[in-house]
Amino acid sequence: MKVLLKLTDISVYAGDTCLLEPISLTLKQNVPLTILGQTGSGKSLLAQAIMGLLPNGLTSTGTIELFGKEMTLKERQSLWGSKLVMLPQEPWNALDPLMKGVEQVKEVYQYVQNKTPQESLRLSMDDLRNVGLSGSEYKRPDQLSGGMAQRLAISAATAGGANFILADEPTKGLDVSRRDDVVRLLQSRSAAGGLLTITHDVAIARQLGGDLMVMKAGCLVEQGVAEQILRNPQADYTQALIEAEPKTWIDAEPVSKESHDEILIVNQLSLKRGGRILFEGLSFTIRKGEVVGVVGDSGCGKSSLGDALLNLLPFTNGTISRLNHEAKPHQWLKLYQDPPSAFSASVSLGQLLNDLVRLHRIDVQRIQPLMRRLKLPKGILERNCLEVSGGELQRFAILRSLLLDPVFLFADEPTSRLDPITAKEVTELLVELANETGCAVLLVSHDPDLIRKTCDQVISL
Known part of the structure; x- marks a missing residue:
C-alpha cells in the first residue's frame, strides 16, 4: 500500500519552549488517519507544520516525506491546491467576505484546474448542492449560518482537485445530518489519495475508521486502529473523551x-x-x-x-x-x-x-x-x-x-x-x-x- 505521508520526530517550538513533543506517523493511501484530542492538545500545530503554515515565531524540527520524497517547506507549499490541501478550522478566516459563495468555488476550478468559466460554474453549483447549500449559492459568507459557511469553505478548498486532504475540525458547528454529509464528501474527495482529519469529536473518529492517534497537551497518548481504540481504550484520557459525549x-x-x-x-x-x-x-x-x-x-x-x-x-x-x-x-x-x-x-x-x-x-x-x-x-x-x-x-x-x-x-x-x-x-x-x-x-x-x-x-x- 502506497505511503503518502511519513513524519519522523516532528516537534514544534516557540523559542526554547516545546509545544509539540516529537511525533512520528505514517499515512497510507485509502487508510484515513484521525488525530483526536482536546482543544490546545497540539493537533492543529501538527497539521500546520505539515503544510508549512506555522505562525510567526514557531519553528519545527524533524523530517516530512510526501509521496515518497523528503520535502522542504517551499516544496510542500508548491503542492497547495493541486495535490495537497488543508481545510480551515475557522471558515470566516478562509472565505472572501465580499464574494458570493459560488464564485469562491468557481475561481478554484477555473484557476487551479484550468476549467472554462461555464464548466467551473456548473461544477461549483453541483458541489454546493451536494453539501446542502442549494438556494444559497449566490449568498455572501455573512449571509450564511456558521454551519453553512463551513460547508462552503470545504467545497472551495477541495475544488482544486487535491486528493490528499488535511481537515482541521471540518465538522464543528454542523448538525448530525450535515456532519455526515461532510464526512462523506471528504471520503469521496480523498478516495484516490489520503485523508488526515483533526477533530475533538469522538463520533467523527468512529465514523471515519482507519487509524487513530490520541493527543493531549502536545504529547501522543495512544495510537492504533480506530475501531479497537474506541472500543477498548488503554489510556484514561481516551476513556474520558469517550465518556464525555453528551449522550x-x-x-x-x-x-x-x-x-x-x-x-x-x-x-x-x-x-x-x-x-x-x-x-x-x-x-x-x-x-x-x-x-x-x-x-x-x-x-x-x-x-x-x-x-x-x-x-x-x-x-x-x-x-x-x-x-x-x-x-x-x-x-x-x-x-x-x-x-x-x-x-x-x-x-x-x-x-x-x-x-x-x-x-x-x-x-x-x-x-x-x-x-x-x-x-x-x-x-x-x-x-x-x-x-x-x-x-x-x-x-x-x-x-x-x-x-x-x-x-x-x-x-x-x-x-x-x-x-x-x-x-x-x-x-x-x-x-x-x-x-x-x-x-x-x-x-x-x-x-x-x-x-x-x-x-x-x-x-x-
Missing part, C-alpha cells in the same frame, strides 16, 4: 416554574429572512434561571431566533415582551457561534478585557477565579484572537460575558469549538450560571443529546 451525560434537574419569575414572553412569533419563512406562530415563555434549548438543522433559524429576542434582527409578526426592566442593555448578551467574529485582532485579549473592566467598572479580582474555572491560562491575555485556538477563544468569550452579570444569555452553539471534555465543563458552567444567578439561558445546539440532557424546555425548529 452519556446525566439529565439536568428541571427548574421549578412556581418559584421563578417570567423574564421573556414570546407570542405567535414569525420571522422571514432572505425572502424565506424560517418559522411562524412560535410561542414560549422563559423564566429566570431557566435553560431553554433550541435544536434544528443548520440554516433553520436557530441563530435568527436568538438574535430576534435580543433585538438584533427584526421579526415579521408576533410580540416579544421583556419583563426585567431593571436590567441594563449590556446584560442581555449573546455568545457567538464563531468567536473570531466577536473580537478585534488588532489588540490583545488582555487589552479587550481591560477595556471591558474600565467601561463597566468591573472588580478585577473576579477575573482570575473565572479564568481558572474556564481553564484559561494567564498567558492567553498577551495574544490576540488569531493567536489562540477556537476553543480557547470561545472560553474567553464566556469569561467576558460572565463578568457582565447577564440576566439573559443567548448562547449560540457555545460548545461547537470545544472538545467533549471541555464542552461538558462549559455547558455545566452555563447551567450553574443560570442556577446561581437566575440568568436565563437560551442554548442553541446542533446536538439533540446535549439539549435533551441539559435544558428545562426544548424548542425544535
